[in-house]
Amino acid sequence: MYRPTYAVINKDILKENIKEIKKTYPSYEYYIGVVKNDAYHHGIKIVNELIKGGINYLAVSSLDEAILVRKINKNIPILCLEVISLDYLDLIIKNKITITVESLSYLKKLVNQDVNDLITIHFAVDSGMHRLGFSKEEELTKAYMLIKESKNLYLEGIYSHFATSGIQDIYYDYQVKRFLKITKNIYLEDIPIVHLGRSLTLVSHEKLNFCNGIRLGIVMYGFNQSRKINSKYQLLKIKRIQKKYHLSKTTLENNLKVKPSFALYSSVMSRRKIKKGEFVGYGANIVNESGYIYTICIGYADGVDKNFKYVLINKQKCLIIADCMDMLLVFSQNKYEVGSKVEIFGENRSIFEVLKTLNINAYHLFNQISNRVPRIYESKGDKNGF
Ligand SMILES: Cc1ncc(COP(=O)(O)O)c(C=O)c1O
Known part of the structure; x- marks a missing residue:
């Protein structure tokens, strides 16, 4: 790592988050850690920390991601949430990947494969999102019977996915009902x-x-999406909607204490004096005051642009005047040294404040911090290592 731009991922926080989730919600048997997209861009290396915290199954998007995870952990069961082409059955078997079966036609092809090994599958049920899964009970029933007759297929799981929270909408309850209807002829138990x-x-x-x-x-990565109630009026409104549509019981606020583990830093690459009225960067942005322009080694190719509004040097706000692919140009009247550490977000500017400023959610922010930014892993005992 030669460029002084990096993300710091705190492994202890991730581990503690899982423990806290399991302590607060102890009644599940399987806590399936979703580590798609390079563990929400925290870096796939963190899987063993998640497992230490209590995750006992993992889920990824693709076979490519599953194989990467398998290299890191030989034993944890891994579910692939996307449909994998059966051309890669040998890799599925070799890497012990649990596959998603979402249609009768796919299952029929699978049954006709000439294999001697046991393949573990989970059925996906489309309970309303119209994305993946069985949406008709007859098809699911046929699929269930086919599996029962097969020697090589092990139906280990069945799942669906919710579109909404169901706190102020009818869709969660609708999806639960649809799921039960679609699965009514098979033995869920x-x-x-x-x-x-x-x-x-x-x-x-x-x-x-x-x-x-x-x-x-996202909850493992430190985001508690529970509905925050800001006023009595808001609560009343929610209660009224819940009563009107006979919605099932929901939890509004909770005591779950999870924390983000991701911080982002860079460094001052260059400093120059600037006079009021001079221009800066692409588009010739006019500066309103005299002071200093600092060139920072991070740009929109790394996921940080003008929309972040400011960065911190020595904990002081410096306004972003212009962005480039690889650099930001920021302004301050204070004088800082070249090489000074720059905080994009971390201990002094919270990720929550950045999300508010950008008006995006945490999924998008993590995704935005590109893979060219090296991830450094920290824990109390060991710095920067696995
Ligand atoms: C099928 C499925 N399950 C679980 C998740 C995890 O969602 P969340 O981060 O909201 O917990 C995702 C995320 O994309 C998903 O596609």
Whole structure:
């Protein structure tokens, strides 16, 4: 790492987050850590920390991601949430990947493959999102029967995915009902893992009695999406909607204390004096006061642009005047040294404040911090290592 721009991921916080989630919501058997997209851009290396914290299953998007995870951990079960082409069955078997079966036609092709090994599968059910999964009970029933007759397929799980929180909308309840309707001819209680919810579901609803698994994404990375109630009026409004549409019981605020573990830093590459009225950067942005322009080694190719509004040098705000692909030009009247550390977000500017400024959610922010920014891993005992 030769460029002084890096993200710091605190492994202890990640581990503590999982422990806190399990302590607050102890009634699930399977805590499935969603580590797609390079563990929400925290870096896939963190999987073993998540496992140490209590994650006992992992979920990824693709076979490529699954193989990367398998290199890091030989034993943890890994569910691939996307449909994998059966051309890669040898890799699925070799890497012990649990696959998603979402249609009868795919299952029929799978059944006709000439394999001697056991393939573990989870059925996906489309309970309303119209993204992936069985949406008709007849098809799911046929699929269930096919599996029962197959020697090489092990139906370990069944899952669905929620579109909303269900706090002020009818869709969560609708999806639960749809799921139960689609699965009414199969024995859910005979399927070892039933998992419908994600982070938002965890903090918004009690565990459904037929579920024993929960998929944890953004909550593991430190974001408690529970609905914050700011006023009596807001609460009344929610209660009125819940009563009107007979919505199932929801949890509004909770005591779950999870923390983000991701901070982002860079450095001052250059400093120059600037006079009021001179211009700076692409588009010739006029400076309103005399002071200094600092060139920072981070730009929109790293995921940081003008919309961040300011960065911190020596904990002091410096306004972003212009952005480039690889650099930011920031202004301050204070004099700082070349090489000074720059905080984009971390201990002095919270990630929550950045999200508010950018008006985006944490999923998008993490995704935005590109992979060219090296991730440094920190924990109390060991700095920068695994
Ligand atoms: C099928 C599925 N389950 C779980 C998750 C995790 O969601 P969250 O981060 O909201 O917990 C995702 C995220 O994209 C998903 O696609």
